[in-house]
Amino acid sequence: MYKNLLSIMLALLIIVSAFVSCGGEKGDQAPEITTTIETSPAETEDPEPDNLPEKDFGGYEFKLYCRSCCTSHKDGLWQAESTGDVVNDSVFDRNKKVEERFNCIIAEPLLSDGEDTSVITAALLAGDCMADVIIPHFRFLGDMVLKQLMYDLAKVDYLDFSRPWWNTMLIENYSIFGRSFVAYGTIDVDNITEAGCILFNKKLNTSYLPEENFYKSVKDGAWTIDKMNSVVHSFGADLDGDGNVTGDKDLFGLTGNSGYMFMYQVAMDQPTTRPNDDGEPELVINTPKMATIAEKMYDMAVAYEYSKVDNDTDSAIFIDSRSLFMTTKLSACINKSMRSMEDDYGILPLPKYDEAQTSYFSHGSAHSNMLGIAAIQPDIERTGIILEALTAEGYKMIKPAVYDVALKQKGARDDDSAEMIDIICATRTGDFADLYDEWGLVYTLDHMNRAKIDTFASFYAKNEKASIKRLSKAIDLFREMP
Incomplete structure (x- = not known):
């Protein structure tokens, strides 16, 4: 019986071997059986851990x-x-x-x-x-x-x-x-996104001022208030020929809200206050440089007929492709109206005072x-x-x-423009007077633009005492706080 059983087993082995041998032919291959081992993805180490303790705040x-x-x-x-x-x-x-x-x-x-x-x-x-x-x-x-x-x-x-x-x-x-x-x-x-910048219409740039490469000016350190002022003054037209410059019809060199003018002072590295040797902020805005800044801004944003900068001007003129430059903030670039603008635009930092200024600056807290x-x-x-x-x-x-x-x-x-965004975001700054001067001298260029004042000295003389009083009050309170 043992021999019979052995014979049967050998016969079965031969049959199975033959089957496996035939299975190697193309088209008859048996399905491959694989084992899948599920592994969790390796956790990526946080390069900037916050080092906070683990806490349960109970909802x-x-x-x-x-x-x-x-x-x-x-x-x-x-x-x-x-x-x-x-x-x-x-x-x-x-x-x-x-x-x-x-x-x-x-x-x-x-x-x-x-x-x-x-x-x-x-x-x-x-x-x-x-x-x-x-x-x-x-x-x-x-x-x-x-x-x-x-x-x-x-x-x-x-x-x-x-x-x-x-x-x-x-x-x-x-x-x-x-x-x-x-x-x-x-x-x-x-x-x-809330950092000051300038947008320019690339189509108008190419059509009217093809020789101007604003990006190159920025990279070369030559994007200054004088450069911007000269470009603004070279641009603008009475499109309807009626002899009147109106916001809904004509072509402008510069548009923007007057509430953004103070950012130019920051961009040109003219602080309103600076800490003295005792660490107390003191007014440092009354300088020949600030007087020159105010004069240049008046010339560019107020006196020039094809500039429209006031409380009522928004982005509509720029979106309508009738303004070469617009003073605004980076946040404007991602709102729906700007993203739907047909003409391409570029992004620039606000201008420096002169080429000797080592860095561009933007106002960070506006x-x-x-x-x-x-x-x-x-x-x-x-x-x-x-x-x-x-x-x-x-x-x-x-x-x-x-x-x-x-x-x-x-x-x-x-x-x-992406490179310009890097420059703008890396140079955001602010001034102690932003918080503690109650819309005073820190907003000099805003006030002068709205009132169409062309001389800094007279404006400063009228506002100096009030700003000193407000800042002194803040400093005294800081000193007395426990």
Whole structure:
């Protein structure tokens, strides 16, 4: 029986061997059996860890307060859902990441009535900390600091202003005696896009001034106020031939809102204040250089008939391809109206004073979201951790979406403009008087443009005492604060 069983087994082995041998022929190959081992993707090490402790805040609702004058202020901080828009989704995803990490809720921001801060000011004075982080217009944030309603951010353990998500230059410019009550960082979209710039119409440039290469002028260090002024004066026309220059019909060398004129002073490296040897900001605007700046700006933006710079001028003339230059901010490049402009445009920094000036500068805090923390904050450690996390993740998630995708791909129409954006964003600065001079001398060029004043000396003489009084009050309060 054993032999019979062995014979049967040998026969089966021969049959199987023959089958396997035939299976090697093309078309009859047996299906290959493979084993798939699922592996998790390797975690990428964060090159800029925030070094924050891991905390569970038990579902705490973290409240932000911002102004309602423009929808961008709220939208850049908070989104209700993911919509497919690269910028909005970066805000939504950033907030979700912080929420999940610390078991908290980033609440829909509370809104002021336009620029008005009276409601939150009254609440704080009454002991009601209605918001963890307060983000009004930076000028009114200065008022709240002087009312001693803001916490000294230099004392918040987990806020690290040396990290790349904070603008150290601006924070230092707004601080004295080692006290920092306001901060500027990548907590939102505005703080990435709100920097002064000039747009130029490339079609008009090519058609009327083909010899002018503005990008080359910038790169060569030759983009100065004299250069811009000469180009503006070479451009403009009464298109309808009626003998009158009107905004809805004619061709202009320069357009823009008069509220942006102060940015030229910053760009030409003429501060309003500068710390003295004791660290106190003092007025330094009354210089021959400032007088020359005011004269050149009057000549370019007021006296020249084909410049239209006033409170009522927006981007419409430029979008209609009837203006060579427009003074604006980078944020204009990603709004719907500018993105729908048919003619290509380029982006430039504001001009230097002269070629000896070593760097271009842009005003960093204009219309952006300068922030503070209420002095009556009930849990400063929690607020510091969540604020640092929001700003750090804004740097890692929102900034790439806005800067590299929206600005450089959607906003900028060419590679040179992308390079100009790098220059503009790398040189943002500000002045102590931005917050504490109550629309005074720091806005000299705005005031002179609106009133069509052509001489700086007379304007300064009328406003010097008031600015000194306001700044002295701020300095004294800073000195006396505990």
